[in-house]
Amino acid sequence: MSQALLSVDNLSVDFSTYGQTHHVLKNVSLDVPARSQIALVGESGSGKTVTMKAIMGLLRQPPATIAGGRIFYDGRDLLTLPDKERLKLRGTAMSMVFQDPMSSLNPVFTIADQMTTILKYADRRLDRQRNGRDRLARVHEVLTQVRMRDPERVARSYPIMLSGGMRQRVLIAMALLSEPKLLIADEPGTALDVTTQAQILKLLKDLVEARGLALLMITHNLGVVRETSSYVYVMNKGQVVEHRPTAELFAAPREDYTKALIAAVPRLTGGTRFGTAEVAP
Amino acid sequence: MEFLAFLVRRVLWSLLVLVGLSIVIFAIARIVPGDPARMALGPTATAEQVADLRADLGLDRPIVEQYGRFIAGLARGDLGRSLLNERPVASDIRDTFAATFELVLFTIMLAFAFGVPLGVAAARWKDRWPDNLVRVFAIFCAVTPGFFLALLLQILAGYVLHILPTTGRLPPSMDFAADITGLVTIDGLLRGRLDVVLEGLRYLLLPSIALAAATMGQIARITRSSMIDVASQDYIEASRAFGVPERVRVFKYMLRPSFVPPLTIMGLEFASLIGNAFVVELVFAWPGMAAYGIRTILQKDLNAIMGVVMVSGVFFVLVNLLIDVLVGFVDPRVRIRGRRA
Ligand SMILES: Nc1ncnc2c1ncn2[C@@H]1O[C@H](COP(=O)(O)OP(=O)(O)OP(=O)(O)O)[C@@H](O)[C@H]1O
Numbered sequence: 126m127s128q129a130l131l132s133v134d135n136l137s138v139d140f141s142t143y144g145q146t147h148h149v150l151k152n153v154s155l156d157v158p159a160r161s162q163i164a165l166v167g168e169s170g171s172g173k174t175v176t177m178k179a180i181m182g183l184l185r186q187p188p189a190t191i192a193g194g195r196i197f198y199d200g201r202d203l204l205t206l207p208d209k210e211r212l213k214l215r216g217t218a219m220s221m222v223f224q225d226p227m228s229s230l231n232p233v234f235t236i237a238d239q240m241t242t243i244l245k246y247a248d249r250r251l252d253r254q255r256n257g258r259d260r261l262a263r264v265h266e267v268l269t270q271v272r273m274r275d276p277e278r279v280a281r282s283y284p285i286m287l288s289g290g291m292r293q294r295v296l297i298a299m300a301l302l303s304e305p306k307l308l309i310a311d312e313p314g315t316a317l318d319v320t321t322q323a324q325i326l327k328l329l330k331d332l333v334e335a336r337g338l339a340l341l342m343i344t345h346n347l348g349v350v351r352e353t354s355s356y357v358y359v360m361n362k363g364q365v366v367e368h369r370p371t372a373e374l375f376a377a378p379r380e381d382y383t384k385a386l387i388a389a390v391p392r393l394t395g396g397t398r399f400g401t402a403e404v405a406p
Numbered sequence: 407m408e409f410l411a412f413l414v415r416r417v418l419w420s421l422l423v424l425v426g427l428s429i430v431i432f433a434i435a436r437i438v439p440g441d442p443a444r445m446a447l448g449p450t451a452t453a454e455q456v457a458d459l460r461a462d463l464g465l466d467r468p469i470v471e472q473y474g475r476f477i478a479g480l481a482r483g484d485l486g487r488s489l490l491n492e493r494p495v496a497s498d499i500r501d502t503f504a505a506t507f508e509l510v511l512f513t514i515m516l517a518f519a520f521g522v523p524l525g526v527a528a529a530r531w532k533d534r535w536p537d538n539l540v541r542v543f544a545i546f547c548a549v550t551p552g553f554f555l556a557l558l559l560q561i562l563a564g565y566v567l568h569i570l571p572t573t574g575r576l577p578p579s580m581d582f583a584a585d586i587t588g589l590v591t592i593d594g595l596l597r598g599r600l601d602v603v604l605e606g607l608r609y610l611l612l613p614s615i616a617l618a619a620a621t622m623g624q625i626a627r628i629t630r631s632s633m634i635d636v637a638s639q640d641y642i643e644a645s646r647a648f649g650v651p652e653r654v655r656v657f658k659y660m661l662r663p664s665f666v667p668p669l670t671i672m673g674l675e676f677a678s679l680i681g682n683a684f685v686v687e688l689v690f691a692w693p694g695m696a697a698y699g700i701r702t703i704l705q706k707d708l709n710a711i712m713g714v715v716m717v718s719g720v721f722f723v724l725v726n727l728l729i730d731v732l733v734g735f736v737d738p739r740v741r742i743r744g745r746r747a
């Protein structure tokens with residue numbers, strides 16, 4: 126367990142609202158080894174996003190409280206780390222790919238502005254010296270990595286000038302800015318059409334493999350699980366009910382809940398009958 | 407490029423509105439019951455005198471020709487003569503408008519300078535004591551009638567504490583004519599008379615506070631709700647997840663998208679204060695156009711009324727044009743799509 130890059134150990138999270146306490150996560154354990162592709166799957170409300178927020182340190186306390194458990198990153202317990210040290214990891218060592226490309230970018234600032242701002246404060250937290258021009262160069266570089274044809278123009282654009290697929294790629298590029306070791310993707314691309322989503326998942330997988338990153342893919346879609354992971358954790362009502370290599374899970378799901386999930390989800394195929402549809406801005 | 411197109415569209419639209427406005431004002435002036443010439447001359451005038459004045463004013467001409475003359479006059483900056491004292495309406499309006507404009511400009515700046523930070527603070531500490539304080543204060547400001555506040559301030563600061571002047575724009579002993587822009591503070595600055603600028607500001611303070619309170623309350627409230635709305639957007643959570651510090655999140659990522667509603671309110675208030683400032687102007691003996699407008703209405707001075715309404719209308723349109731441009735500057739969605747988001 127200790128050799129995993131990220132290791133969640135018996136994590137329990139409660140939410141108290143209006144004087145009532147809800148046990149939203151119950152003894153959740155999962156491991157993400159370096160360079161691995163792990164999926165966390167479960168129906169809506171099963172606690173996937175709360176797990177992700179706990180890992181990233183984004184839970185607002187209150188209303189949430191961490192009732193028990195530990196989260197290790199690179200052997201360090203994140204829950205006992207001082208705030209300042211923890212902040213050094215957020216968006217740098219571990220980074221998030223946001224789900225909704227339409228709402229996750231600030232509408233009134235250019236892509237370059239938003240990305241250089243992220244980079245500026247990441248640099249500051251990590252005591253890295255870099256000037257504005259170098260930061261912009263880095264922005265162009267990551268935009269190229271997510272296969273933007275004209276990174277300079279994209280950087281100058283406001284979000285509204287870009288298509289959904291391009292915005293999702295910008296969100297991936299943002300996550301890559303500070304060369305994280307771990308990417309956590311919460312349902313990336315579910316707001317996009319199936320074709321574009323497939324392209325995004327392919328891109329994400331290629332990037333993760335090429336750069337040797339670990340990927341924790343959060344989804345309720347088993348089609349996505351099959352495409353993007355080698356090991357899968359199945360969550361239901363705040364608990365991990367089953368976890369096995371992906372191929373095994375699909376060959377012989379053990380839990381009735383997993384069977385129901387598999388039956389319920391349409392297959393997501395990589396290719397498409399309509400050809401590749403990159404929407405021009 | 408798209409900004410230019412946006413600008414051109416806005417300007418054309420404003421011109422259209424102005425033409426419409428001139429027609430409406432003209433039509434209303436001709437529809438009001440009673441003969442303007444008779445009203446101006448009073449019941450003792452003879453029928454010939456009335457007929458002479460009607461001919462003088464062109465009231466005996468076909469309506470289309472009258473409108474044509476009205477527009478031609480407007481284009482030359484000629485608003486006709488007062489029916490009461492024969493003075494050119496345009497010059498009366500020019501003098502009084504400058505006074506009102508200075509007052510309202512200062513008022514809006516006060517309202518914005520205090521309203522926006524209060525709204526931001528309330529949103530930042532939502533449901534905690536700063537928020538509660540701001541909300542109560544904003545409501546209080548918004549519901550207190552301007553004349554009440556004006557009298558209160560005048561009595562308190564002027565007659566009880568003797569710290570601020572209560573009437574006029576400058577001390578009578580001060581020898582200064584605002585003859586460049588008509589704005590005392592600006593002209594004082596242009597002429598290098600710092601004493602005039604300071605005195606001008608002292609005289610501005612009470613009336614503009616009285617006038618600003620309601621607008622400031624509104625701006626604080628709308629800034630607060632706009633900020634709270636933006637705070638719950640995914641992109642704010644995303645910037646948190648990327649480690650952008652809270653200070654930057656609040657003052658950059660949240661404030662700018664929240665800025666459009668307070669800007670819009672500011673524009674509307676700016677324009678409507680020009681007309682609504684009359685109570686405060688009367689209380690503080692401020693020689694402004696709002697008070698002048700009320701006088702002309704009471705005296706049924708038709709040309710002067712039309713002039714005041716027209717100038718207010720033009721001002722309204724110009725301010726809104728300016729606000730539209732500012733909004734387009736703040737929010738790229740507006741100038742790209744060409745409409746408000
Ligand atoms: N701020 C909160 N206050 C109270 N309860 C919350 C809060 N956030 C989440 N929960 C509860 O935690 C549970 C898990 O929510 P979570 O968002 O993790 O689900 P999810 O698996 O990500 O679902 P989805 O697939 O819809 O995104 C839900 O029952 C939800 O009601």
Ligand SMILES: [Mg+2]
Nearest residue numbers: 173174175311
């Ligand atoms: Mg979720």
